[in-house]
Amino acid sequence: KGPAECGARAGAGDGREPGGRARRPRVTVDSSKAKTSLEALKISLRQLRWKEFPCGRRLPCDIYWHGVSFHDNDIFSGQVNKFPGMTEMVRKITLSRAVRTMQYLFPLEYNFYPRSWILPDESSFFEKEIRMMKDRDPSWKPTFIVKPDGGCQGDGIYLIKDPSDIRLTGGLQSRPAVVQEYICKPLLVDKLKFDIRLYVLLKSLEPLEIYIAKDGLSRFCTEPYQEPTLKNLHQVFMHLTNYSLNIHSGNFIHSDNANTGSKRTFSSILCRLSSKGVDVKKVWSDIISLVIKTIIALTPELKVYYQSDIPSGKPGPTCFQILGFDILLMKNLKPMLLEVNANPSMRIEHEKELSPGVFENVPSPVDEEVKVAVIRDTLRLVDPQKQKKKDVHKDSKIQSLSCCRFQTLEHVSDAKEELLDAGSPARLEHDVSTTTEAALPSLCLKQVFPKYAKQFNYLRLVDRVAALFIRFLGVKGTTKLGPTGFRTFIRNCKLSNSNFSMASVDILYIDITRRWNSMGIDHKESGMCWQAFVEAFFFLAQKKYKSLPLPEQVASLIDFCEYHLAVLDEKRLVCGRG
Missing domain, CATH: 1.10.238.10 (EF-hand)
Structure with missing residues (x-):
């Protein structure tokens, strides 16, 4: 089916519910570019009773859900779930530069990011600085982690003990990297190292509006942790928490229980820490502070990209984006930022090998519990019908019908349906909206900015x-x-x-x-x-x-x-x- 056919079928109807009642206009979502987040998005849209266009649509949609980039489609209206420039902004080198700028200004406030050097530009400076630090303190035996700039899912990451150990295979010029001090004393659970994937919604750049999901994922290594030595540096299942690496370990445990296995909910870890007397409110407070400060470091350059793609005064969509923050808790419970992902995986299933070379997609309850809630509640927060006044909404639909006067019969049918929807009685619209909202759980996303703006505005x-x-x-x-x-x-x-x-x-x-x-x-x-x-x-x-x-x-x-x-x-x- 082509986009026109899919769009026409999805938009067909007379704008009335069974029984002849006029129904509330549903929010329209173009999911044709959703890629791996599609299944979680579909579940979310069903729960919200919104209208999905899986093959795209010739008429504008309210929301466009892209899997990778802002540029997946040419969009001139509505909302899109990506910011222009975000993918470039959170690459390892660009993120390190943005945080470093803030570290120059506010070193104590930005000490949650490991000391970093950019290769190859700072190779000689890196070697010189480490040599000087070792001369000052001969007992200092650091470990460093090298991360390729464009790498993802643990690709190309390795540990070294000395700057001279950096691998030149393939050439740093062709594949720049960031080298960081390795965090040698992480918090362990069941003797295993783990990190936290937290989902952060950047709802708006101007004014700045940030939400954090109340739950996330804890991703575990699959071999008991030991501090790095020359003998164990190469043991990725001990040192690297990446799910895409550890899933290949024979010790990886898929579990339907949020409290066990190699991937668990972050809330289950907090409950466990709380039972041992840890002040989990302090842990959460420190994580919120880390997230806000990181976003503040990213927004200046993000605004430069934004004005480039959507210049002031020209038509264009508004943007929002779900980011994946990877955070490591140190043994002393201090959170450290590992990286930020512009396109965090929203898959809610995993591959299970039935026989050699034969795989089947199996649901992952832990992923579904966290990720569907994040997508659904992101959509609730950006719901255009909550943000538009009714008369403005009606005017826009009338204009849409006028513009489409000479389109094909299917398109006119679509526009008529939306016009009928726009004219639904206010009381019924309110009743349906209230009923849908009442049937949903409370929001899993908590606003942290501008809620805590007074504490952080001096950093901007x-x-x-x-x-x-x-x-x-x-x-x-x-x-x-x-x-x-x-x-x-x-x-x-x-x-x-x-x-x-x-x-x-x-x-x-x-x-x-x-x-x-x-x-x-x-x-x-x-x-x-x-x-x-x-x-x-x-x-x-x-x-x-x-x-x-x-x-x-x-x-x-x-x-x-x-x-x-x-x-x-x-x-x-x-x-x-x-």
């Missing part, structure tokens, strides 16, 4: 730097700042003077831009990338406010720039009125 300095960067990009749809844009930024913000001439500005731009471009940062377009602008901005802040600590230097320069731009905007406004 770099967001304001991003606003300056975006303002001077000039050409809509670009992510790099040209030399003219940089000079305009300096001039409009009154940053040049006798000690810092425009010639010096040009040299600064060329030096920083050339160095960042040599690191392989997106050669599709020329100019100063976001990370290069951050470096330049920090340099200017340190130059102008030498006596202050770095966070105050940056904050002072932001205030200075915003003041002069506000004055300039006011002048332009007055001139415009004149």
